[in-house]
Amino acid sequence: MHDLRWIRDHAAEFDRGLARRGLPPAVDRILTLDRAWRAAETRVQEAQARRNRLAREIGAAKKRGDPVELLLRQSNEDKDTETSAGAEATRLRSEIDDILTGLPNLPAAEVPDGPDETANRVLYHHGEPPRFDFTPLSHEAIGERLGMMDFARAGKLSGSRFVLLRGALARLERALGQFMLDLHTTEFGYSEVSPPLLVRDEAVFGTGQLPKFAEDLFRTTDGYWLVPTAEVPLTNLVAGELLDESALPLRLTAWTPCFRSEAGAAGKDTRGMIRQHQFEKVELVSITRPEDSAAEHERMTACAQEVLKRLGLAYRVVVLSTGDMGFAAQKTYDIEVWLPGQGTYREISSCSNCGAFQAQRMKARYRPAGGKGTLPVHTLNGSGLAIGRTLIAILENFQRHNGTVVIPAVLRSYMGEQEAIEPAG
RNA sequence: GGAGGGGUGGCCGAGUGGUUGAAGGCGCACGCCUGGAAAGUGUGUAGACGGUGAUGAAUCGUCUCGCGGGUUCGAAUCCCGCCCCCUCCGCCA
Structure with a gap:
């Protein structure tokens, strides 16, 4: 606000x-x-x-x-x-x-102007898309061939836009969450949080999903909202608080499910597990002084990229145009991972600097040391990373002709030292 | 779900109708003390909003003791509704 x-x-x-x-x-x-x-x-x-x-x-x-x-x-x-x-x-x-x-947040000066995603600007690439001597399959083909990705059963339980993982793929999802959390907590100074997944109106208002975007969210019959991202509980941790300057920056991370109704996405990404009503994500949130948020934004984006670097996945970083940014953001970097099955880069992380916009909505302030008065803090959030899409990227990038999938080295300690995922026996 | 207790300043904690925006303590800031520091000691220390004004100097005013309403000339203090927290019982992962 x-x-x-x-x-x-x-x-x-x-x-x-x-x-x-x-x-x-x-x-x-x-x-x-x-x-x-x-x-x-x-x-x-x-x-x-x-x-x-x-x-x-x-x-x-x-x-x-x-x-x-x-x-x-x-x-x-x-x-x-x-x-x-x-x-x-x-x-x-x-x-x-x-x-x-x-009214949405105002774009930062350096954000490119444009009506939609066509005006986004690619900043740089990292890594080479892998070459295959066969036609690479899509992740859903790989997953179903492995017998570990079951859309039909998930549909029976819950309908479309749900998936059920089994065996090594279920474990891979868990390994990714562990790996990402461990990286951010032990190397990048984020502290781990296990937050509530049902929140009240005020929390969802604070981060800006309410009042305008209620149709994107799920709501329980007794009035709770299912979090669409851990950004909501993590950022609202400082709602209504008056922080000491010495407490900043605050760096928080959480691995949670995310629930989105995808009301406006009819017909988009209907195949595969790109766009689901429920997915896992490791989220990064920073609370900073106003003068630090721009640098923190770069740092956070680097933390998210590091996950992809260690997994050995090719990606590019994009700065979103004014027409493609979210409601609360003043500047957003998307990280897009290469997906051989689709032959394109797809969003796997979105890192936003919201400036004082969310802080003002949730009345989160700090007291500058020595000075008088209070100032709104700045808030930032980013995916570090979306786990479902990371799992997709691993399947598509590390698939082999025989239908098996190589497990990235950094994940093997979380996968019982397996080197590859083989079809279910 | 049943019964009871409670929500006061950055934090803890007094305060049951009239200079109480609020004692005391902690924390914090500045000073004294010290070679330096700790301890000790002195002073200071809420926020929001509005007006005037060189726009965050100063100054005036209003509001705020969980939130909203009411009683009263006057409410942190009395009444009503709501929210939240705690304890015990019940139920239960």
Whole structure:
């Protein structure tokens, strides 16, 4: 959510930012409401100030035994003013908040402008896509041939966009989660968290999925939301808190299932396990001082890339254009892994710097050391990595002609020192 | 689910109708002490919002003792509703 005071002082810049997002100007409306709200607020406060003074005078007069009729009548007049102006102030303020909570974060200056993903800019590549002396199969073909990836049974249980893994593939999923968590905690300073997967409205509002994107989420009958990403619980850990500067940066990681209704994705990626209602992911979240978030964003993206480097997977890093960024992000890097079965790069991680946007929604602040006052923290989140898609990448990149799949060396200690996945006997 | 207890400042913890925005402690900041540090000691130390103003100097005002409403001239203190936490019982992975 945007800081109203910042908008007052940067009106043109604000509308320019919205325009880069393809949105109409909003400042005129906001500032008109803001002026009316402040005027009403002032009237309320003046009436309150008078009433406070009268209350003291009435107390003193009663003690002396003086008549208080006149004072009481004045006090009641002020109370009427307070009530009517107060109602108006509340109405105006909630209208302002409704507008503010529906507007996305403004893009950082260096983010490329464009209407959609076609304007994303590839920054660099790492690694060479493998060459095959046979036609590489898609991951679902490999998985089904191994007898370890079962869409039919999953469909029986749950319908489309679910999968069931067995044997070595189930273990591979677990190995990937372990490997990623161990890397981030022991080498990159993230501390491991095992968070709730059902959260309340406020948490999902804080990270920006609510109120606009409720249709992308699953909701329980008693009002909980299933987390679409561990970003929600991890980031909201600091909601409402006033942190010491010495506590920053805070680096958190969690391996959790993620639940997404994929309401707007009808017909997209219907084959295979690219896009599921439920998938595993290791998430990275950083809470930083404002001046550190840009560097932290680079660091976080590097941490995510390191997973792919150690697995030996080719990838490229893309900076998303203004038209492709998420609601809360001011800048996003996507990491795309090479998938031989599709002959293309596909997103496997998305690392975003949300600046103060989420912090303002969830009222997460810190106190600068020595200084006075408080500032909103900056929040960042990134996949490190999406486990389901990493599993896909391993199957497609390390498949062999005979239908077996080589297990990357760094995973073997988690796989009972197996070197390859063989068809189920 | 049943019964009971409780939610106060960055943290702990007093406070049951009137200068209590709130005692005390911890923490923190600055000073004294010290060769330096610890200990000791002194002083200071909430946030949000609005007004004025050179826009975060200063100053005035309002709000905030879980949230929302009510009683009252006046509420952290009384009443109602809601949320959350804890204890015991029941149930249970």
